Structure formats: structure tokens, C-alpha cells
Amino acid sequence: MPETQNVYEIPIGPIHPALKEPVRFTFQVEGERIRAVDVRAGFAHRGIEFMGMRRNLIQTLYLSERICGICSISHPIAITLAVERAAGIEVPPRAQYLRVIFSELERIHSHLLWAGVAAHELGFDTLLHLTWKVREQVLDILEELSGNRIDYAIPIYGGVRRDISPEQIPKVEAMIRYYRGLLEELVDAFLRDPSVAARTRDVGVLTPEEADLLCAVGPTARASGLSKDVRQDRPYLVYGELGVKAITPRDWGLEPRGDVYDKAVVRLLEVGQSLDLIETCLYEMPEGEITSFPKIPALLAHLKKAEGEGLGWHEAPRGEVIHYIRLEAGVEEPVAWKVKAPTYSNLMSWVPMFADQEIADIPIIAASIDPCICCMDRVHMVRDGSPATLLKEDLLRLSREKTERLTGHPSPVTRHGGGL
Amino acid sequence: MILKTLFSQLLTKPATNRFPAKYMPKSVLGFLSRVKEGKATIVPPVPVPPRFRGKIAYSREKCIGCQLCIRVCPAKVIEFLPEAKKIRMHVARCTFCAQCVDACPVDALAESGGFLLSDTDRSSAALTVQ
Amino acid sequence: MTGLHLLWQAAAVLVGGGLLGLVYKGFDRKLAARMQARIGPPLRQPFLDVGKLLVKESVVPRDAVGWLFKAMPFLAVVASFTVLLYLPWGPFPAVLGRYGDAILVLYLLAVPALAMALGGFASGSPLATVGAQREIVMLMSYEFPLAVAVVGVAWRLATLGGSPAFSLAAIAASPLWGQVGPLGVIGLAILAACLLIVTPAELSKIPFDIPEAETEIAGGLMVEYSGTYLALFYLADAAKTIAMAALVVTLFVPYGIAGLLGLSGAGAQAVDLAFHLLKIFVVMFAAVTTVRVAMARLKIDQVARGFWLQITAVAVAGLVLLVLDRMVAG
Numbered sequence: 020m021p022e023t024q025n026v027y028e029i030p031i032g033p034i035h036p037a038l039k040e041p042v043r044f045t046f047q048v049e050g051e052r053i054r055a056v057d058v059r060a061g062f063a064h065r066g067i068e069f070m071g072m073r074r075n076l077i078q079t080l081y082l083s084e085r086i087c088g089i090c091s092i093s094h095p096i097a098i099t100l101a102v103e104r105a106a107g108i109e110v111p112p113r114a115q116y117l118r119v120i121f122s123e124l125e126r127i128h129s130h131l132l133w134a135g136v137a138a139h140e141l142g143f144d145t146l147l148h149l150t151w152k153v154r155e156q157v158l159d160i161l162e163e164l165s166g167n168r169i170d171y172a173i174p175i176y177g178g179v180r181r182d183i184s185p186e187q188i189p190k191v192e193a194m195i196r197y198y199r200g201l202l203e204e205l206v207d208a209f210l211r212d213p214s215v216a217a218r219t220r221d222v223g224v225l226t227p228e229e230a231d232l233l234c235a236v237g238p239t240a241r242a243s244g245l246s247k248d249v250r251q252d253r254p255y256l257v258y259g260e261l262g263v264k265a266i267t268p269r270d271w272g273l274e275p276r277g278d279v280y281d282k283a284v285v286r287l288l289e290v291g292q293s294l295d296l297i298e299t300c301l302y303e304m305p306e307g308e309i310t311s312f313p314k315i316p317a318l319l320a321h322l323k324k325a326e327g328e329g330l331g332w333h334e335a336p337r338g339e340v341i342h343y344i345r346l347e348a349g350v351e352e353p354v355a356w357k358v359k360a361p362t363y364s365n366l367m368s369w370v371p372m373f374a375d376q377e378i379a380d381i382p383i384i385a386a387s388i389d390p391c392i393c394c395m396d397r398v399h400m401v402r403d404g405s406p407a408t409l410l411k412e413d414l415l416r417l418s419r420e421k422t423e424r425l426t427g428h429p430s431p432v433t434r435h436g437g438g439l
Numbered sequence: 440m441i442l443k444t445l446f447s448q449l450l451t452k453p454a455t456n457r458f459p460a461k462y463m464p465k466s467v468l469g470f471l472s473r474v475k476e477g478k479a480t481i482v483p484p485v486p487v488p489p490r491f492r493g494k495i496a497y498s499r500e501k502c503i504g505c506q507l508c509i510r511v512c513p514a515k516v517i518e519f520l521p522e523a524k525k526i527r528m529h530v531a532r533c534t535f536c537a538q539c540v541d542a543c544p545v546d547a548l549a550e551s552g553g554f555l556l557s558d559t560d561r562s563s564a565a566l567t568v569q
Numbered sequence: 570m571t572g573l574h575l576l577w578q579a580a581a582v583l584v585g586g587g588l589l590g591l592v593y594k595g596f597d598r599k600l601a602a603r604m605q606a607r608i609g610p611p612l613r614q615p616f617l618d619v620g621k622l623l624v625k626e627s628v629v630p631r632d633a634v635g636w637l638f639k640a641m642p643f644l645a646v647v648a649s650f651t652v653l654l655y656l657p658w659g660p661f662p663a664v665l666g667r668y669g670d671a672i673l674v675l676y677l678l679a680v681p682a683l684a685m686a687l688g689g690f691a692s693g694s695p696l697a698t699v700g701a702q703r704e705i706v707m708l709m710s711y712e713f714p715l716a717v718a719v720v721g722v723a724w725r726l727a728t729l730g731g732s733p734a735f736s737l738a739a740i741a742a743s744p745l746w747g748q749v750g751p752l753g754v755i756g757l758a759i760l761a762a763c764l765l766i767v768t769p770a771e772l773s774k775i776p777f778d779i780p781e782a783e784t785e786i787a788g789g790l791m792v793e794y795s796g797t798y799l800a801l802f803y804l805a806d807a808a809k810t811i812a813m814a815a816l817v818v819t820l821f822v823p824y825g826i827a828g829l830l831g832l833s834g835a836g837a838q839a840v841d842l843a844f845h846l847l848k849i850f851v852v853m854f855a856a857v858t859t860v861r862v863a864m865a866r867l868k869i870d871q872v873a874r875g876f877w878l879q880i881t882a883v884a885v886a887g888l889v890l891l892v893l894d895r896m897v898a899g
Contacts, residue, residue, distance in 0.1 A: 029695050036787050050702070051869060074513065081513035081536050142775050142782065142866025145441065148605040152454045159488075166492035166550070172536040180541060181490075208441055214776060214865040315511060315542040378699060379785055379868040441863050445604040454606040462611050 033062045037382035040392035056373045064396040075351040076322050087394040088169045092125045093335030095174040097342040100331030105346050114178030115256045116304040123293040128157045129336035130286040133389050140382035160194045178310025219279040223372040223384035236364045237338020239388045241267050242282040244275035249334040279387040337361040337389045355425045360394030458484040487552050492535040494553035497568045501547035508539035527569040531561040578664045586653040590807030591615040597858045627796030632693030641688030642801035648680035649808040656815045657741050659845030660838045670735040682708050689790025700789025703869045704780035710876035711770040717884040718764040725891045741823035756890030761821045763884040768856040775861040814852040
């Protein structure tokens with residue numbers, strides 16, 4: 020890129036009021052226009068996979084929960100699904116419904132949190148305080164049901180650890196009514212406010228082709244019009260029976276443009292979808308056991324004997340999270356554990372989104388993919404410092420090569436003969 | 440529109456809960472000592488629901504020293520005392536997941552709601568359960 | 570004797586104006602917080618803030634242009650406090666009213682913004698440079714509607730025989746609302762609305778706080794200022810708030826109520842002064858506090874375009890209505 024005299028280099032991060040988590044942007048700007056951006060992550064890397072492979076599976080479960088505070092149940096759900104597939108553990112139906120209820124509660128809290136953060140990035144602190152005040156209701160319900168506002172410690176291999184008692188159900192229903200009544204007001208405040216629209220319409224556009232090429236997931240991809248939702252594409256738990264459909268801006272009557280406004284539309288509509296899902300689950304949940312291994316020593320023994328590998332996936336509020344686990348008989352620790360967080364897939368979407376935007380748009384574009392850097396952070400191996408573009412085929416090939424290196428035999432995908 | 444919300448909020452009580460005091464006192468330790476003398480009051484915290492994840496309670500008599508809790512604890516909170524065959528928990532490290540409570544075969548451990556656990560010494564008596 | 574008298578009055582206005590600025594800032598923060606369902610800081614918080622800043626270390630960055638960096642806060646505070654000496658305070662005429670008029674006030678109001686921009690450029694930080702660039706663009710954007718509003722009122726008064734033209738005392742003494750026809754009333758209302766829109770831009774408050782955007786450029790042109798220098802900018806902002814609100818009140822609603830209440834003498838003066846301060850508070854509440862909690866921050870190109878095209882067009886329309894009113898009145 021030719022360096023003219025007017026091009027400044029502005030560093031944003033790793034510590035900056037716009038960023039909730041450390042990531043380093045280096046923008047080449049001309050006046051207020053962004054000409055190029057370089058993203059460098061790695062500041063929140065904690066070596067969690069390394070730690071997880073030195074602890075037994077139950078300890079690793081709680082470690083996985085603390086990969087992220089906002090998507091705090093997504094990682095335990097993915098790892099429990101992975102281990103249950105690897106060790107051949109069945110999950111009773113009531114536990115599956117309970118896992119879905121907690122996941123959807125988390126989705127509501129996460130999207131409301133995002134709405135507040137996005138408002139703050141726009142300088143609209145009133146909406147930040149409003150959405151976070153409103154979010155207190157779902158956090159109170161989570162505290163009532165699980166004992167904690169964040170990091171609920173609910174999934175365990177074979178089921179869940181706590182049940183919803185009949186006394187608690189009216190409280191959950193009251194929360195659903197409260198949010199249903201408020202949703203219109205929130206949509207009004209966010210999507211019909213002229214100053215918000217002025218700041219988010221046609222800002223940070225991600226075309227569907229770019230979203231597809233860069234493997235974007237979650238609301239980032241759905242806002243561009245892609246109908247991509249793990250709950251719909253590869254149903255797990257009871258999502259298949261619930262018939263979840265991916266939400267795109269078309270569900271609100273808009274033609275998807277892939278800008279920040281569309282991402283807000285998708286997330287707010289998903290709050291409504293989650294409320295419906297929770298209500299359905301509460302009614303349809305069958306009676307029964309909440310875990311197939313009520314005794315911990317039995318669970319530990321079964322896990323120690325288990326041999327095999329498993330893949331667990333979940334639609335976290337930010338997109339698809341995948342955990343891979345490989346167990347060996349007689350060894351308590353997982354032999355291999357890999358986490359692919361949704362932000363890892365969405366990270367590269369930043370580059371086309373920032374092209375030709377203004378400095379003033381930096382915070383809202385950065386926040387629009389709902390980055391959870393702590394989920395995503397990994398160590399980078401830089402080959403020779405030269406920039407390169409990796410497309411979907413390259414990433415797939417590299418991931419499969421790594422899988423083969425980890426597992427010692429051809430990757431499960433090629434073995435089962437199909438694309439994702 | 441937003442103006443309606445703004446003005447209605449102007450006229451209602453703020454949503455903030457005022458624990459422990461409405462405004463930051465000039466000196467926190469001074470404030471706490473005044474509370475001890477009865478010259479100031481702490482606004483009570485919002486009550487926690489039952490089964491809130493707080494400090495773990497331990498019944499020493501029931502404990503059989505099987506060390507199952509130690510095996511499942513993700514944060515290495517529990518220390519085994521071999522001579523007495525009992526345990527000691529260091530609350531400063533605890534994540535309150537209560538997996539130890541689930542694991543214990545004789546129900547020697549239980550969840551309690553205690554969450555006001557600040558201290559200046561991480562090995563103080565308040566932060567050690569034995 | 571008059572020299573000493575002038576000095577006392579000036580001291581009273583400067584000190585009183587400064588204290589009033591900080592008190593009103595406290596109210597602004599408290600009311601904004603309550604509108605957001607928060608408790609907010611205690612009313613004395615701005616005093617605590619200034620006191621804290623004065624005892625903190627004032628860091629001058631290595632890459633900064635030292636003398637310019639250190640001088641600009643002083644220039645800003647001097648200019649904004651000086652404006653207070655040229656504004657009438659209810660029943661009391663402006664301390665230096667004989668030496669300066671509305672045009673001088675307009676110029677003086679631009680100086681603190683320029684000082685902040687120069688300070689930003691002198692800070693040696695890319696974020697401050699961006700903030701300073703934005704401040705200059707904002708200054709160029711809102712000056713025109715501001716000037717049109719002031720000139721419109723002053724000109725119309727001059728045509729009605731009020732003199733000297735542009736003298737704030739004359740403008741305050743004979744409010745135009747009763748002296749113009751219906752066209753003029755609409756024109757004046759339009760100019761008043763434009764001035765109210767310019768007020769948050771002048772004071773760098775949301776939606777126009779772009780030069781200091783917290784989430785975008787981490788404080789913008791203020792990013793490198795700390796300690797005493799930041800305290801001075803803070804005081805300058807407080808004084809400028811009072812000055813701008815007082816200007817709006819003097820131009821458009823300079824009425825006193827002592828006459829209505831049938832008071833006279835010192836009682837009348839006190840009541841009129843209190844009423845004047847109340848009006849300043851209402852202007853600040855409407856144009857600054859409510860607006861800054863009800864909107865998102867706009868972008869600099871949106872603001873520049875908005876002021877140069879739409880707001881200027883509206884202001885000129887108001888001026889044209891005043892001209893038509895003059896022609897109709899004969």
C-alpha cells in the first residue's frame with residue numbers, strides 16, 4: 020500500500036475505551052477514512068486447553084465454563100456433548116430440555132448485554148443503562164435457578180445438576196411476560212431511533228459472499244442474510260423437536276444489507292425467539308431424571324474407562340462453538356481438547372467491514388460482531404511475516420491437517436465423507 | 440419515544456441498589472469503623488435466593504476422608520489433612536461450583552449463601568473452612 | 570472610585586460565574602443520572618473533581634509542543650470567563666457592557682474551542698490530533714448558524730430604533746417578541762431553535778461531543794491533559810456553559826418578573842437575578858442535559874453537513890422572515 024504523507028497510523032487497543040477486551044488494531048487512516056486495518060489478537064490467551072489436558076474431566080468442565088463469562092454455558096454444553104459422544108453417555112430428555120432452557124436464558128442475557136455495549140459505543144449511554152437495567156430480570160432468574168448470575172455450573176456429563184422446581188416456574192413465566200411486554204419498547208428505542216439509525220445504517224457492511232468466504236457464524240452471518248444456525252443445520256439436544264429457524268433481517272421485513280443495523284435487528288429478534296423457546300420447553304418438558312449419573316464416583320469411573328473422540332457443538336450467542344475431545348481408556352485427563360470459539364470464525368470479518376469506513380465507526384463495527392476475545396484467543400504461529408489471505412478451502416484444509424496431527428488418524432469429516 | 444422513558448425515570452426511584460452506602464464514603468475503613476460503633480448504617484444487600492452459590496459449609500464430624508471432593512475440585516481449593524483424615528478448604532480460591540457438595544458421599548458439605556467474603560488476609564479464619 | 574467599583578463587580582461576576590458553572594454542572598450530572606435511572610454523583614461532585622485535578626500531577630508528554638500545550642488551558646479559561654463580563658445578569662448590566670457587544674461575545678466564545686484544538690494538536694498524540702481536527706471542523710460548522718441567529722436579532726432591533734446595535738444591554742432591555750408582527754415572531758422562534766441546537770455543539774456535548782468522543786478516540790483532544798491543565802479546561806467548560814445559556818436567555822427571553830410581582834428596590838433586583846439564573850438553568854436542562862441523554866453521538870461528516878446545509882438553511886429562513894417582517898411593518 021503506497022504510503023502518502025496524509026496517512027496516519029492509529030493504534031486502537033489493546034487498552035481502549037471502545038474495546039471491552041484486549042485486541043490490537045492498527046488502522047491506516049487518511050483524515051477520517053480508514054484505508055487498511057491490521058488485527059492482532061493473543062492478549063487474553065490463558066493456555067486453557069493446556070490446563071484442561073492436565074485435569075480430570077470434571078475439573079476441565081468448570082475450566083471450560085470460565086473460558087468466557089458471557090457465553091458461560093455455551094462452552095460447558097459443547098464439552099458435555101463432546102464427552103457424551105466420546106464416552107457413550109446418554110442424556111435423559113428432561114435434562115436436555117433443561118439445558119436448552121438455560122442456553123436460551125443465556126442468549127437473552129448476552130444479547131441484551133450486547134445491545135447495551137453497542138449503545139455505549141455509539142455514545143448513547145441512556146440505552147446502555149436501560150438495557151442493562153432490563154437485563155437484571157434474566158440475571159435474577161438465572162440466579163434463582165442456578166445460584167449464580169454468570170457461570171451457572173449447570174451442565175454435567177450425563178445431564179444437568181439442578182432441576183427447575185414447580186415453585187420456580189411461575190417466576191420464569193413472569194420474566195417471560197415482562198420481557199415480552201418490553202421487547203417492543205426496546206426495539207423502538209434501538210431500531211426506530213433516528214440517531215442510532217444514522218450511526219448504524221450502511222456502516223460496517225459484510226456482504227453475503229464475504230460472510231460465506233470468511234466462514235462467519237452466528238448473528239454476524241445471519242445479518243448478511245445467510246440462514247446459518249447450528250440449532251437448525253445440525254440439531255442437537257431438543258432443538259430438532261423445537262424446530263428452530265435461523266433469524267435473518269427478512270423476519271422483520273428488511274432486505275439484509277449486512278450492516279450494523281441488521282446485526283442489531285437479528286439479535287433483538289433472537290431475544291424474542293429465545294423467550295418463545297423457553298416457554299415451549301417449560302410446557303413440553305417431561306418428568307424424569309435430570310442426569311444419568313447421579314453418583315459422582317460412578318461418573319468418574321465411567322469416564323476413566325472411556326475411549327474415543329467426540330465433537331460437541333452449540334449455537335452460542337455469538338455463533339457456533341465447537342469442542343473436540345479425545346479420551347483414552349485408563350487415563351483420567353482428556354488426551355486432546357480443542358476449543359473453537361465463535362469469535363474465532365468471525366474475526367476475519369472485521370477486515371472487509373472496516374474498509375472505507377470512518378474512525379468514528381471503529382467502536383461500533385468492532386462491537387457489531389460481538390467479539391468475545393477471551394473465548395477466541397489462541398497462540399499465533401507466524402510463518403515468515405508475509406501477509407496472506409486464507410479462504411474457506413485453505414482454513415478447512417489446515418484444520419483437517421491439524422485434526423489429523425492431533426488424532427493420529429484421518430479427520431472424522433473426511434472419514435464420514437461429507438462437508439460441514 | 441425515548442423522552443417519555445427519560446422523564447418517567449426522572450420521577451421514579453433509581454434502579455441502583457445502594458449497598459453498602461448511597462455515596463462513596465471519604466474513607467472506607469473509616470466508614471466501617473463508624474458502622475461498628477453504631478454511628479453509621481450499611482444499606483443491606485439485596486437478599487439472595489435460596490440455593491445461592493456461596494461459601495461451602497463443612498460438617499467435620501460427617502467427613503470420612505474419602506477425598507472425592509479433592510478429586511473433583513477444579514480450583515484446588517481443598518487440602519487433605521492426612522493425620523485427622525479431614526479436609527481444609529481455602530475459600531479465597533473457591534469458584535463456588537459446589538461440585539464437591541455433589542461428590543461427597545456422606546453429605547458432609549453443603550452450599551450456604553454466604554457471599555460477603557472480603558478480607559485482607561487470604562488465609563484468615565474467615566476464609567478457611569475446616 | 571469607578572475603577573475599584575468595576576474591579577469588585579468583575580470579581581463578583583468571575584467568581585460567582587465560576588461557582589455557578591460548577592453548581593450547574595453538578596445539577597446537570599445529577600439530573601442526567603436520574604433520567605437514566607441511576608443515583609448519580611452528589612451535587613458537589615464538580616467541586617471535588619476540580620479539587621482532585623488540582624492536586625494531581627500534571628504530565629506533559631515528551632512529544633508535545635511544551636509551551637503551547639501548557640498555555641492553551643489558560644487561554645481557554647481566560648476567554649470563557651471573560652465572556653461572563655460582557656453579559657448582563659438579569660437586572661444588573663454587563664460589567665464591561667460599555668466596552669463590548671454581542672459581536673465580541675461571539676468571538677470570545679470561539680476562543681476556548683480554538684484553544685482546545687490547538688492544545689490537541691500540540692499534544693503529540695494521534696488520537697488528540699484526530700480530536701483537534703474534528704474540533705476545527707465543528708467550529709467551522711456551527712459558527713455560521715450562531716452568527717446568523719445573533720445578527721438576526723441585533724439587526725431587527727436596530728431597525729426598530731433600539732441602539733446601539735448589537736449591544737446586549739439594548740437587546741435585553743427591549744425584547745423583540747412584542748415588537749414584531751406574526752412573521753417576525755415565527756422568524757424569531759426559528760432563530761431561537763437554531764441557537765438551542767448550536768448550544769450543545771458549542772459546548773461539545775452529545776450528540777456533538779465528537780472532538781472528545783470517549784469510546785472512539787479515548788478523550789480526543791483532551792487525552793493527554795491531566796492535573797492542573799485538565800482542571801482549567803474543566804472550569805472553562807463550566808463557564809462556557811453558563812455563558813452560552815446566558816446568551817440564549819439574553820437574546821430571546823430577557824424578561825424579568827419583579828414587575829409582575831410588584832416588587833421594587835433591592836428585593837426586585839434579587840428576584841430578577843434569581844429568575845435570570847433559573848432561566849439559564851432551564852436552557853441548560855433543555856439544550857444540554859436532556860439532549861445528551863436522549864441521543865447517540867453523531868459523526869463529524871453528518872454534523873458538518875447538517876449544520877452547513879440544513880441548520881444554516883433554517884437559520885437563514887428565520888432571518889429572511891425577520892426581513893420580510895420589517896418590510897411588512899414598513
